[in-house]
Amino acid sequence: MEEIEANRRAWDERAVIHRRDATGFYRLDALRAGRDPLTMIEAEGLGDVAGLRVVHLQCHIGTDTIGLARRGARAVGLDFSGEAIAAARVLAAECGVDAEFVQADVHDARAALDGAFDLVFVTWGALPWLPDMARWAAVVASLLAPGGALFLAEQHPSFVTLAEEDGRLTPHYDWRTAPDRPVVTQETRTYTGDPTPLRNTEHHSWDHPLSEVIGGLLGAGLRLTSFREHEALPWSHVPMMRDGGDGLYRLPEGMPRMPLSYSLRAEKPRG
Ligand SMILES: C[S@@+](CC[C@H](N)C(=O)[O-])C[C@H]1O[C@@H](n2cnc3c(N)ncnc32)[C@H](O)[C@@H]1O
Numbered sequence: 352m353e354e355i356e357a358n359r360r361a362w363d364e365r366a367v368i369h370r371r372d373a374t375g376f377y378r379l380d381a382l383r384a385g386r387d388p389l390t391m392i393e394a395e396g397l398g399d400v401a402g403l404r405v406v407h408l409q410c411h412i413g414t415d416t417i418g419l420a421r422r423g424a425r426a427v428g429l430d431f432s433g434e435a436i437a438a439a440r441v442l443a444a445e446c447g448v449d450a451e452f453v454q455a456d457v458h459d460a461r462a463a464l465d466g467a468f469d470l471v472f473v474t475w476g477a478l479p480w481l482p483d484m485a486r487w488a489a490v491v492a493s494l495l496a497p498g499g500a501l502f503l504a505e506q507h508p509s510f511v512t513l514a515e516e517d518g519r520l521t522p523h524y525d526w527r528t529a530p531d532r533p534v535v536t537q538e539t540r541t542y543t544g545d546p547t548p549l550r551n552t553e554h555h556s557w558d559h560p561l562s563e564v565i566g567g568l569l570g571a572g573l574r575l576t577s578f579r580e581h582e583a584l585p586w587s588h589v590p591m592m593r594d595g596g597d598g599l600y601r602l603p604e605g606m607p608r609m610p611l612s613y614s615l616r617a618e619k620p621r622g
Pocket of ligand 1: 355358362363410411412414429431432435457474476477480481
């Protein structure tokens with residue numbers, strides 16, 4: 352799919368900038384010094400992963416894969432960006448962490464990875480790069496051992512339809528995207544604040560309603576065992592959001608409370 356290939360080029364270019372971390376967005380020096388990259392949303396939803404076979408899909412430069420490995424997981428990170436995977440391997444070595452990294456499109460993950468996993472870990476800004484939730488869910492199900500689970504944490508599809516205009520949140524974006532009609536965005540800089548101009552400025556993304564995410568998982572034979580909504584998100588979607596100092600941003604006091612993100616667990620039944 353040409354859109355996926357264009358996205359891969361764009362992520363390759365971003366990964367080179369992100370691994371330098373000139374703006375400190377990824378706090379890589381703190382990670383090397385032992386910082387836990389997972390927020391309380393993942394930490395609370397994950398449970399004990401020590402000894403589990405865990406695959407982290409769309410692992411980017413491997414920060415959260417490192418967090419999983421530090422919790423004792425036998426962690427494998429997968430991403431389609433060769434630059435991201437190269438960066439992840441260096442970062443894991445610098446952190447003294449034993450983790451494996453594989454370059455592959457998520458849609459080819461079953462063929463690219465050996466064996467079955469106890470946990471598939473997918474978080475924050477992963478699903479918008481995938482056109483079809485039923486297809487993605489089938490890949491997740493194919494990776495899980497019987498009794499294994501997906502942990503997913505993502506931006507809330509309702510919240511990301513909103514934009515800030517004159518200090519108010521107003522509906523601005525569609526809540527769903529057809530697989531064959533991606534949202535095409537031009538970005539001349541990456542989101543970390545690094546001023547390096549991008550050559551691959553165009554990317555393609557898809558907004559997925561919760562019904563498609565959950566429906567896809569149920570359709571792939573998984574059982575939803577937990578679903579939570581959160582008043583926090585690990586990035587500032589609108590300028591009014593406040594940095595909580597815990598890796599999470601929230602709406603300011605006085606704004607109506609609303610879910611900014613969600614997390615869920617879905618299990619593959621035994622037998
Ligand atoms: C916003 S980042 C995800 C960050 C992630 N939560 C983490 O642990 O840092 C999105 C990642 O998805 C990857 N990606 C996008 N489309 C993909 C695909 N079709 N297959 C594999 N990786 C993909 C990109 O290369 C990028 O590293």
